[in-house]
Amino acid sequence: MTGPLDIHTARRRYITVCVLFWLPLGLSIAPLILLFTERGMALAAIAGFFAAHSLTASALELPTGGLSDVLGRRAVLAAAGLLNLVALTLVGLGSAPWLLGLGMALMGAGRALSSGPAEAWYVDTVQEHSGLDAELRTGLARGSSATSAALATGTLLGGALPWLLGLGPDLGALVSEATSELVLPLSVPILLGAAVEIAFVAYVLTALRERPRPAATLRDVLRGIPATIVGGLRLGGRDALVRRVFLSAGATGSALAAVELLTPGRAAALTGASESGAVLFAALACAGFVCAGIGSHLAPLTARLANSGERAVMVSLGASASGLLLLGATAAFAGVASLVLATIGYGLIYLGLGAAGPSENDLLHRRVSRSGRATALSVQSLAQQLVGALTGLIIGVLPSGPAPWLLGGSMLLAGTFLWIRRSGPASPTEAATPQPHTASSSPSAVGSGPLQQHADQ
Structure with missing residues (x-):
């Protein structure tokens, strides 16, 4: 290079x-x-x-x-x-x-x-x-x-x-x-x-x-990875902003688990057959990806209008939570009005999640060093997957109707409330400074300062 x-x-x-x-x-x-x-x-x-x-x-x-x-x-x-x-x-x-x-x-x-x-x-x-x-x-x-x-x-x-x-x-x-x-x-x-x-x-x-990295032997790799993982896990405990991003990832995982588990059955019930329900679900999934893409494209504008990345995350997650709660509120009703409201709610979920992701990532990357950046992203992804899996298990034992939808919506709303209080300023230089690792010549630690997001599409 x-x-x-x-x-x-x-x-x-x-x-x-x-x-x-x-x-x-x-x-x-x-x-x-x-x-x-x-x-x-x-x-x-x-x-x-x-x-x-x-x-x-x-x-x-x-x-x-x-x-x-x-x-x-x-x-x-x-x-x-x-x-x-x-x-x-x-x-x-x-x-x-x-x-x-x-x-x-x-x-x-x-x-x-x-x-x-x-x-x-x-x-x-x-x-x-x-x-x-x-x-x-x-x-x-x-x-x-x-x-x-x-x-x-x-x-x-x-x-x-x-x-x-x-x-x-x-x-x-x-x-x-x-x-x-x-x-x-x-x-x-x-x-x-x-x-x-x-x-x-x-x-x-x-x-x-x-940029070329120091030549790493197998021993360097095996010794460097555990130290990097430990640094990634400690990251959320050292800084409130990073902790919010991790917790928001968990809330997002819960919301996505609810949507992905419940939408196919609701589509089949709406069309009256599993085959036509599958076609409707495919169309909805595509529409969800489109809404997420639009939300992501609008993320910089959202941050400017909200006057900060943290407020942009709060507004975006709030919109997404509103969409999921709207789906829950209409789950027990039939009719054209209920269908229209459910469609709006579905679009809001993905639009909000798409808009929140880039702002959360921007906040994260300003608080994480180069040597631990990918690990921080992995911690966030792991939080999303684990909380999503747990939510899926709970949804499996809940009675059908609004309750499963409202569980995911409540979790995402809780994630929104995390962003009401703003964090104090942090020095990007200090946040980006990695901890030394004397046992290996390869970079291995996450910076001690404050982290990212993405709903794994």
Whole structure:
């Protein structure tokens, strides 16, 4: 690396990485469960596949964040792309339960590896070029919007491709017959996603320049990762602002768990059949991603109008909580008015979460050092996943009706109240100073000062 990239180039490359990473996962959203069913998997087996994904991602979240801070962003992102490439190939072509379970576990590992390095690379690059006071929110907002756009596009394309293959001459049947049922029409979007992963890895390796790090041996890596993880876990206890971001991530996870678990059943009840309900859910998911992208795009304007990033987070999370509570309030009613209010509420949820993320990230990155940035993002992601999983278990035993929706809405409202009181100013220089780690030559600790967010799309 001959010198830091300028801000516009770094922003463009960060956006491209966001699109290339999330597009394959968007392509798999619509056909995945249907493909498992087509392969003869029972509902219990499918639940096991998703459990393998979630448990793997949760178990590796912090270690892989530390790995990124020790080895570098580019290497870890490329490894995430390779794992997703293998995972999507196994899921798209596999028919044995163990192959499908392995594919989902590898996808979880890739998700854990990807949590933080791209964003950390962007912030590192911008701060190297323009200093610690560099404007971050616009680039983070553009990246979040690009993520939402990629997921929305992938969801639509992933749902449409198998249907298009069945039009006219039944190309899907021809492909299945030619491959002895190895490739089904529902496999095509997932295999297309695997092809995009190849482009993702190539782009990461060629475009994401970063400052060389000290040569790290295996011993350095193994010793540096635990220290970085400990620093990340201590971060929330040392600074109230960082703690708010972590707690807000948990509240967001709770809200998303409620929406994702309850929306499919509500869509099926609305249309009267599971098949048409699935189509409606796919359309709603796409609309949610679009709303999140719009919210992310408006995040800098929201911060300017609110006159601070903290107030912008409060307003955005408040709007999202209002949407979820509105869904809960209309859960027991039928009719056109209830449907219109529920639709508005659904849009508000994702619009608010999209607007809150970049402002939270901007606050976080000004309080975390380069050496622990990816770990901080991983701690935030872990908080979101764990609280979301716990909320899902509670929702599973609650009676149907408004109560499950109101649980998620109340949690998100509690997250909103965290931002009523503003934090005092902190020195970016002090906050960005890493703690020394004498046992290893590689960077390993998070700065002792105050942290980020993102609802994992």
